[in-house]
Amino acid sequence: MHSIYARINGLTALLSTCVMVLLGTIALSSLIYTADPKGELSINSIRVHPGKERRYPRRTREFAFVNFNVTADLTPLFNWNTKQLFLYLEAEYENVKGVKNDVVIWDRIVRRKEDAVINVQGKNKYKFKDLAKSFKDVPPAHYSLKYNVMPYVGVLTYGEAARTTEAIEFPEAQDTM
CATH class of the missing domain: 1.20.5 (Single alpha-helices involved in coiled-coils or other helix-helix interfaces)
Incomplete structure (x- = not known):
């Protein structure tokens, strides 16, 4: 027993x-279950201005300011196992030394299917700076809207909803210090 x-x-x-x-x-x-959302991304303008670092006020470096338009319908990504989406706009470029950089300049969390139709006209949310302290002689950058599907159970899924068709050059710095 x-x-x-x-x-x-x-x-x-x-x-x-x-x-x-x-x-x-x-x-x-x-x-x-696979979905292929489509969207459009356009870069309106890019401005480069010199500025000072917050931690090191004596050091100057260049900051890029990007104005963009994003429209995307991400509702096909929502199913019974989707908890939320993480969207981000990424700039991909190589610096002067040939090192590939991927910089997130804007992001958003979408928690409901009703909020999954995106129509944003905005500017970068985060500081966009290069490690070399200057965007001079940096090759043009490609911009893309990427997403990350976070499920209730399972693995994270990554994808791309929109991309600029051509690389966009960084202009010369507008102000000199």
């Missing part, structure tokens, strides 16, 4: 196995 503890142990082992199989099935089924 088994004791009460042995019976509880067997029951909890069976229940935890069933829950793990169910969660694994949910995760695999969300990988099968």
